[in-house]
Amino acid sequence: MAKEKIQFPNPKFWKAKDNINWKKQGENLKEVLGIFGDMLKETDWKDVGKGFVDGLKADGERVKGEYADFMALDNKEKWDRVVNGERSLGRLYRKGAMATVRREWRGVKDTAYDFWEWAKMWGMLLGTFSKDLIPAMNSALWYRWMISYFCCHGFMDKNIMGLRGSNLRMSHEVTYQIFRYVAENLVFLSKADRKNGNSEELNKMLFTFDEMTMGQIAAGFPDLLSIPHQLLPMFLVSEIDQLVCIPYIDAVESYGLPSDTCPVPSSECGALVINALPDMGSCFISSSMPCDGSTMASSYFARRFPNIPVFHLCFPVRYLDDENTIQMGAEDIRACIKFIEEKTGAKWNWEHYFECMKRFNQETDLELQKWEINKSAYPQFIGPSYELFRKWNYEMDGGIDPRVLPSMQKVNKILMKAYENKETAWPARKMRYRGIVWSCPAHYYANFSNWLANCWGIDILVEMESLNFTKHLETEDKEEALRDLARLYERMVMRRHTNGGYQNVVDECWRQVEAWNAPLVIMYQNVACKNMATVQGLLDEQGRQRGYDLIWVEHDLMDPRTVSRRTMRDKVNEYMRTVKQAEPVDPSLVEFEDEVCM
Ligand code: SF4
Numbered sequence: 001m002a003k004e005k006i007q008f009p010n011p012k013f014w015k016a017k018d019n020i021n022w023k024k025q026g027e028n029l030k031e032v033l034g035i036f037g038d039m040l041k042e043t044d045w046k047d048v049g050k051g052f053v054d055g056l057k058a059d060g061e062r063v064k065g066e067y068a069d070f071m072a073l074d075n076k077e078k079w080d081r082v083v084n085g086e087r088s089l090g091r092l093y094r095k096g097a098m099a100t101v102r103r104e105w106r107g108v109k110d111t112a113y114d115f116w117e118w119a120k121m122w123g124m125l126l127g128t129f130s131k132d133l134i135p136a137m138n139s140a141l142w143y144r145w146m147i148s149y150f151c152c153h154g155f156m157d158k159n160i161m162g163l164r165g166s167n168l169r170m171s172h173e174v175t176y177q178i179f180r181y182v183a184e185n186l187v188f189l190s191k192a193d194r195k196n197g198n199s200e201e202l203n204k205m206l207f208t209f210d211e212m213t214m215g216q217i218a219a220g221f222p223d224l225l226s227i228p229h230q231l232l233p234m235f236l237v238s239e240i241d242q243l244v245c246i247p248y249i250d251a252v253e254s255y256g257l258p259s260d261t262c263p264v265p266s267s268e269c270g271a272l273v274i275n276a277l278p279d280m281g282s283c284f285i286s287s288s289m290p291c292d293g294s295t296m297a298s299s300y301f302a303r304r305f306p307n308i309p310v311f312h313l314c315f316p317v318r319y320l321d322d323e324n325t326i327q328m329g330a331e332d333i334r335a336c337i338k339f340i341e342e343k344t345g346a347k348w349n350w351e352h353y354f355e356c357m358k359r360f361n362q363e364t365d366l367e368l369q370k371w372e373i374n375k376s377a378y379p380q381f382i383g384p385s386y387e388l389f390r391k392w393n394y395e396m397d398g399g400i401d402p403r404v405l406p407s408m409q410k411v412n413k414i415l416m417k418a419y420e421n422k423e424t425a426w427p428a429r430k431m432r433y434r435g436i437v438w439s440c441p442a443h444y445y446a447n448f449s450n451w452l453a454n455c456w457g458i459d460i461l462v463e464m465e466s467l468n469f470t471k472h473l474e475t476e477d478k479e480e481a482l483r484d485l486a487r488l489y490e491r492m493v494m495r496r497h498t499n500g501g502y503q504n505v506v507d508e509c510w511r512q513v514e515a516w517n518a519p520l521v522i523m524y525q526n527v528a529c530k531n532m533a534t535v536q537g538l539l540d541e542q543g544r545q546r547g548y549d550l551i552w553v554e555h556d557l558m559d560p561r562t563v564s565r566r567t568m569r570d571k572v573n574e575y576m577r578t579v580k581q582a583e584p585v586d587p588s589l590v591e592f593e594d595e596v597c598m
Contacts, residue, residue: 006402006403008401008402008403009184009188009225009401010222010223010225012205013188013202013205013225014131014132016191016199016201016202016205017199017201018132018134018135018191018197018198018199019197019198019199019200020134020135020138020196020197020198021198024195025138025141025196028141028142028195029141032141051096055097058094058101059101062091062094062101065091066091069088081105082107082108083107083108083109084107084164084427085104085105085106085107085110085111085164086104086105086106087586088586088587088588089104089161089162089454089586089588089589090586090587090588090589090590090591090592091588092104092161093592093593093594093597094593095593095595096593096595096596097596097597098596098597098598099151099154099597099598100154100157100158100597103157104157104161104162106163106164106168107164110164110165110168113168113169113172114160114168114172117172117176118153118156120176121153121156121175121176121179122153124176124179124180124183125152125179125183128180128183128184128187129183129186129187131187132187132190132191132197134197135187135190135191135193135196135197136186136187136190136191138190138196138197139186139189139190139193139196142193142195142196143233143276143278144244144247144276145233145234145237145244145271145276146186146233148237148240148241148244148598149182149186149237149240151240151241151598152179152182152240154240154598155239155240155598156175156179156385158447158450158598159171159175159383159384159385159388159447159450160172160175160383160385160450161447161450161454162426162427162430162450162453162454163383163426164426164427165418165423166380166381166414166415166417166418166423167380167381167382167383167418167423167425167426169414170380170381170385170386170411170414170415171381171383171385171386172385173407173410173411173414174385174386174388174389174407174411175385175388175389176407177389177392177393177397177403177404177407178388178389178392180403181392181396181397181401182232182236185227185232186232188202188206188225188227189227189232189278189280190278192206192227192278192280192281193278193279193280194278194279194280195278195279196278202225203280203281203282204282204344204345205223205224205225205344205346206224206225206226206227206280206281206282207221207224207225207226207281207282207283207284207285207340207343207344208226208227208228208229208280208281208283208284208285208308209226209227209228209229209284209285209286209287210228210229210230210284210285210286210287210297210298210301211228211229211230211231211234211235211268212287212294212395212492212493212494212495213228213285213286213287213313213489213492214394214395214396214398214488214489214492215228215395215396215397215398215400216356216357216360216398216399216400216473216485216488216489217285217333217336217337217340217485218398218400219352219353219356219357219360219398219399219400220337220348220349220350220352220353221340221344221346221348221349222349222352223346223349224340224344224346227280227281228396229277229278229280229281229284229301230268230271230277230297231396233271233276233277233278234248234264234267234268234271234277235264235267238267238445238557238558239388239444239445240598241598242445242558242560242565242598243560243596244558245263245267245270245271245558245559246558246559246561247270247274248266248267248268248269248270248271248273248274248276249263249266249267249270249558249559250270251270251271251273251274252266252267252269252270252273253266253270255270255273257269257270257293257296260527260528261292261293261528262291262292262293262526262528262529262557263528263556263557263558263559264291264293264294264494264557264558265291265292265293265294265296265297266293266559267558268293268297268300268301269293269296269297269300272297272300272301272303272304273300273304275304277304279305279307279308281308282308282309282343282344283308283309283310283311283339283340283343283344284301284305284308284309284310284311285310285311285313285336285339285340286298286301286310286311286312286313287312287313287315287489287492288312288313288314288315291494291498291499291529291530291531292530298310298312309339309343311335311336311339311340313332313333313336313489314332315329315332315486315489315490316328316329316490317490317495317499317500317501318490319490319491319496319500319503319504326483326486326487327483327486328486329483329486329487329489329490330479330482330483330485330486332486333482333485333486333489334482350478350481353481354475354476354481356398356399356400357399357473357474357475357481358399358475359399359402359405360398360399360473361399361472361473361475362399362405363393363399363404363405363408364470364472366408366409366411366412367390367393367394367408367466367470368470369412369415369416370386370412370415371462373415373416373419374461374462374516375461375515375516375517376419378419378422378423378424379425379434379459379461380415380418380419380423380425381411381415381425382425382449382453382459382460382461383425383449383450383453383460384443384444384447384448384449384450387437387441387443387444387449387460387463387466388444390466391465391466391493393408394466394468394469394493395492395493425453425459426453426454426457426459429457429585430453430454430457430459430585431457431459432456432457432458432459432582432585433456433457433458433459433520433549434459434461434516434517434518434519434520435452435458435459435460435461435518435520435521435522436460436461436462436463436464436512436513436516436518436520436521436522437449437460437462437463437464437521437522437524438463438464438497438505438509438512438521438522438523438524438539439464439497439498439505439523439524439525439526439529439532440494440498440524440525440526440529440532440557441463441464441465441524442524442526442553442555442557442568443460443463443522443524445555445557445558445560445565446555446565446568446569448460448522448553448568449463451569451589452522452572454585454586454589455569455572455584455585455586455589455590456572456576456582456584456585457585458520458522458572460522461516461518462512462516462518464497464509464512465493465494465497467497467508467512468491468492468493468495468496468497469487469488469491469496471484471487471488473485473488498529498531498532499531502535502538505532505535505539506535506538506539506542509521509539510542510546513546513548519547519548519549520548520549520551521543521548521549521550521551522551522553522572523539523550523551523552523553524553524555525552525553525554525555526555526556526557527554527555527556527562527563528556528557536552540552549575549579549580551571551572551575552571553568553571553572554567554568554571555568560595564595565594565595566591566592566593566594566595569590573590573591
């Protein structure tokens with residue numbers, strides 16, 4: 001029997017007619033050209049020429065150095081480098097360079113495979129953007145954040161640095177799923193944006209939600225498109241390019257927002273202040289993420305887009321065995337569904353919702369299988385690609401895209417085979433310490449899990465935000481299904497642990513350290529996260545009493561001016577040298593310059 005072709009996303013979203021106001025585009029183009037003109041006039045061309053010549057010289061020196069190092073190896077080592085790849089990854093960085101100086105040599109087989117995946121990704125991106133190229137490309141003239149997406153391959157390369165074999169294959173597979181979601185939604189976002197594609201046909205079928213709100217509610221609306229409003233223009237792109245949100249943070253601070261506010265809501269508010277978010281959709285769902293700046297981000301949204309009605313999902317912050325407030329959450333979900341129905345004219349479809357949640361439950365089982373393997377002596381699928389995928393799958397995909405389950409099944413097949421063969425997730429010499437990541441995650445900015453393994457042999461087995469919720473969601477009883485949705489939504493990213501109180505962040509941390517047999521904890525301390533600051537002393541004291549290695553790494557998420565990536569790495573370097581008296585696995589990665597490198 002011929003395999004049924006999966007039609008996702010709904011073809012009518014692609015077919016929705018654009019209604020571009022060319023006069024408005026002309027005015028914008030004039031403004032952009034004016035900015036370019038000013039930039040060209042102010043450019044010090046002598047300096048540019050010198051930078052170019054210096055770059056060529058540095059490349060020449062690097063090639064000479066690499067050649068000399070290779071020739072100094074004995075024959076066995078030379079063969080090892082050809083077959084298994086290079087070992088000094090620090091030489092991929094150069095001071096002042098915006099990207100790594102070249103691609104990594106992973107050995108013949110893995111380099112060929114990596115190149116194939118690189119080309120496949122380009123094919124997917126070009127194919128997706130060509131479905132409605134003009135508004136998609138035009139977005140780059142409206143929004144500076146769009147430009148950073150041109151570097152997405154660099155982000156992929158960074159996340160898989162040092163990987164070989166099965167872990168490399170699994171990382172590529174999940175990265176593809178995320179990138180496809182991003183590419184498709186960037187095209188839809190550009191089509192719908194009233195400044196740009198201005199497709200009212202699509203806007204009628206579109207509702208948006210804030211970036212911390214779970215995507216699962218869209219499973220009941222197969223005729224609607226849903227897009228997390230700030231996720232693509234702010235949060236995700238900031239992980240590709242940590243410098244991208246700085247203008248937004250500055251904008252809102254000059255508007256009066258205190259500079260000690262968390263950069264997540266600050267960036268969102270700043271982007272709204274300078275009109276850097278798309279105007280799209282029939283309605284917007286915000287959620288009660290109880291951090292200081294987040295509530296404000298919703299009100300900034302309502303002021304910037306008075307044409308878009310807002311629904312506030314207001315869940316209590318109650319976890320553990322406290323079920324008293326669940327019905328209240330379920331009623332909130334019911335009201336939200338009604339709100340979406342009223343604003344879009346669409347009807348909630350239980351059959352489709354249950355179908356998607358059955359898929360999501362299967363995906364949760366596959367995730368739990370990964371955990372079992374990673375808890376064992378032979379962890380297999382670890383690193384930033386895996387961490388990012390878990391977050392995306394849990395929070396945004398939620399079983400809605402039917403293409404994701406087969407991909408996850410493929411990954412778990414590779415995983416089980418690698419486990420049976422007792423493979424190592426990183427080349428053998430990079431497996432020294434078992435660790436977990438706790439507190440507000442900053443690892444994508446500094447590519448931290450990857451760097452920890454490559455530089456010090458610290459294997460991060462799991463990160464805090466992956467552990468939010470694994471209960472199967474109800475797929476038959478409608479009332480219980482709403483209650484389950486409430487349980488799920490209460491455990492959205494940056495909520496249960498960071499805002500859930502002592503038991504959820506302190507007790508839970510020690511429980512996870514034991515479950516994963518990982519006595520080394522990378523404690524991310526967001527200098528602007530007040531909730532987490534309240535328990536820092538308790539974590540420190542109890543961690544010491546238990547004999548765990550707690551490495552505190554200060555950071556300020558998407559604002560590297562407060563704490564640079566280099567300073568973050570230095571905290572680990574210092575701890576490993578002084579407390580653990582360890583030698584780095586790759587000394588070239590202990591100190592390197594990446595201030596402007598994406
Ligand atoms: S939990 Fe902390 S880091 Fe996360 S958004 Fe809230 S303030 Fe920011």
